Amino acid sequence: MKNDHTGSPLVLQIKGLTSHYGRIQALHGIDLEVRQGQLVALVGANGAGKTTLLRAISGVQPVSGGSIHFRGEDVTRASADRRVRAGICQVPEGRQVFGPMSVEDNLRLGAYTRPKGEVEADMERMFALFPVLKEKRLLLAGTLSGGQQQMLAMARALMGRPSALLLDEPSMGLAPLLIAEIFRIVAGLRDQGITIFLVEQNAHAALSIADVGYVIETGAITLSGPGPELLRNERVQSAYLGM
Numbered sequence: 325m326k327n328d329h330t331g332s333p334l335v336l337q338i339k340g341l342t343s344h345y346g347r348i349q350a351l352h353g354i355d356l357e358v359r360q361g362q363l364v365a366l367v368g369a370n371g372a373g374k375t376t377l378l379r380a381i382s383g384v385q386p387v388s389g390g391s392i393h394f395r396g397e398d399v400t401r402a403s404a405d406r407r408v409r410a411g412i413c414q415v416p417e418g419r420q421v422f423g424p425m426s427v428e429d430n431l432r433l434g435a436y437t438r439p440k441g442e443v444e445a446d447m448e449r450m451f452a453l454f455p456v457l458k459e460k461r462l463l464l465a466g467t468l469s470g471g472q473q474q475m476l477a478m479a480r481a482l483m484g485r486p487s488a489l490l491l492d493e494p495s496m497g498l499a500p501l502l503i504a505e506i507f508r509i510v511a512g513l514r515d516q517g518i519t520i521f522l523v524e525q526n527a528h529a530a531l532s533i534a535d536v537g538y539v540i541e542t543g544a545i546t547l548s549g550p551g552p553e554l555l556r557n558e559r560v561q562s563a564y565l566g567m
């Protein structure tokens with residue numbers, strides 16, 4: 325394990341969470357924890373329930389049972405906006421930056437919950453974390469490469485100073501070299517103290533940088549443990565790593 329966070333406060337705590345699409349049950353009693361400063365990865369195949377779980381955490385997917393706490397606050401039935409204000413911010417799958425707006429304006433949008441006077445200083449912090457965004461600050465976001473748009477989507481989320489960042493498949497649609505760079509950046513954000521919950525189909529890349537990993541299969545957690553330990557697990561290797 326990269327860091328021992330067992331004594332750190334809980335940022336996200338999920339207990340017995342269930343969710344349905346009509347009569348189809350997509351989540352079967354999920355238990356999961358993210359502690360302050362941790363990088364926690366949830367890996368699983370297509371259709372395992374990763375996006376459903378993230379959407380339930382963000383408050384845009386109905387929950388049929390169980391509970392979700394952010395920093396001790398029960399948000400199981402709270403609105404999505406309330407959850408953002410409670411400190412959880414999701415970077416959606418497929419990046420979804422505002423293409424016709426400049427990089428700077430995209431970042432300002434991410435700061436909508438923040439006091440106006442602090443936004444410019446936070447933007448400079450983002451430019452220090454993501455120097456390529458500084459270079460391109462006046463360009464339209466739609467002109468950035470896929471990897472740069474992923475960085476902008478992460479920076480935009482961080483502009484709200486969330487207590488945890490939820491990343492939905494940041495490697496999706498990126499070339500292998502860019503995937504490696506994005507994961508280096510995600511690990512770097514963790515090293516700066518940012519709490520991250522990373523959801524990925526790319527189990528190898530995600531577990532390689534994770535402090536703690538969870539494996540989800542057909543809506544249930546089937547394995548969990550330190551990221552590097554899961555990487556060495558035989559079941560994970562045969563099911564997700566093609567070994």
Ligand SMILES: Nc1ncnc2c1ncn2[C@@H]1O[C@H](COP(=O)(O)OP(=O)(O)OP(=O)(O)O)[C@@H](O)[C@H]1O
Nearest residue numbers: 345348350368369370371372373374375376377525
């Ligand atoms: N709108 C929907 N209506 C009915 N069933 C759905 C809906 N969305 C997802 N499901 C089902 O819920 C289960 C979990 O899907 P989910 O999208 O959460 O998986 P995932 O692990 O995120 O997959 P992916 O990697 O493709 O995003 C799947 O069986 C899927 O078919």
